[in-house]
Amino acid sequence: MLLDLLHLLTTPAPSAQRRLGYLRDSIWLMSRARRCRRAWAPHLEASRAVMRAAIAGAERRDTAVVLGSGLLLDVPLADLTGAFRRVVLVDAVHLAPARRAIRAFANVEMLTADLSGAMALMTGGARDLDPRLPPVCAEPGTGLVISANLLSQLPIRPVDRLEASRRPLGAWTREDGDAFGRRIVEAHLAALAALTARVCLVTDLDETEEDRQGRVHARHDLLYGVRLGTPDRTWTWELAPFGETARNRRLTHRVAGFADWRR
C-alpha cells in the first residue's frame, strides 16, 4: 500500500494519465502481478515465446516497437535489444521497474503515448476518437511492431468513463458503450494492419468467472465481438486465482498469440 502510494507520487506521468486513472491502473496491475506471480508465469512465458518467434521471422532489423510495454513482464527485452539496432517501448505509463530495467541496454527508448485515441476526447481536447500509432511504427527501418497484451485494455477506461457520465463524449452517449469499445478495438487493429512492418499481436479475448466446482458464472467478450482470425497458439491466463478477488471465484482469460498477425 505504501509502495503503491510512493509510485503514485513519484512516477513521471502526464496529467491526463493521472487524472483519468491510467497511473493508478498501472500501479494496481503491478501489485497484482506481484501477488499472482506463480499463476501468471505460464501466460507470461507463452507471450514471450510468441514474441520470440516474431523476432526470429523479422526481415528488417533496424527498429522494433513494443506497444503496451508496461512493466515488461511479457516482453523478451534482451532478445529484442540483441536483434534490433533500436527498441522503442510505448505505453501510457512507464513505472519505475520498467525504467530501471532498460538501464541495462543502450539501445532502448521509452515513449509515453495514448494508443486508444480516446484520452483527448475524455479530457475535452478533441471532439472524437483519434486513434493513431506513434510515427516510429511506420518508419521504413521499423521491422517489427508488437502489440503486447494491450488490445483488450484500450477500451476499458474510455468505456467506463462514457458509461458513468451523464454528459456525452463528443457524439458518443452512455448508451453507446459497446459500440464505442468496439470502435477502439477496431481502430487499433486497422492501424496495425496499415503498417509495412511485421506485426506481432498478443491479446486476451474473453474473461470467464468460475467457482471451485468449475461452474461458469459469467463470461465477457473483451474485444466487443471483434474477431481476429486464427492464432498461432492460444492459452489460458489465470488472471485472478481463487482468493485474489473472491475466496471461491477465479477469473481466467483466453489469450491468442500471432507471431505474424497480418499473414
Ligand SMILES: C[S@@+](CC[C@H](N)C(=O)[O-])C[C@H]1O[C@@H](n2cnc3c(N)ncnc32)[C@H](O)[C@@H]1O
Ligand atoms: C496488461 S498490460 C500489458 C502488460 C505489459 N506488456 C507487460 O509486460 O507488463 C496493458 C498495458 O496497456 C497500457 N495501456 C492501457 N491503455 C493504454 C493507452 N490508452 N495507451 C497506451 N497504453 C495503454 C497499460 O498502461 C499497461 O501497461
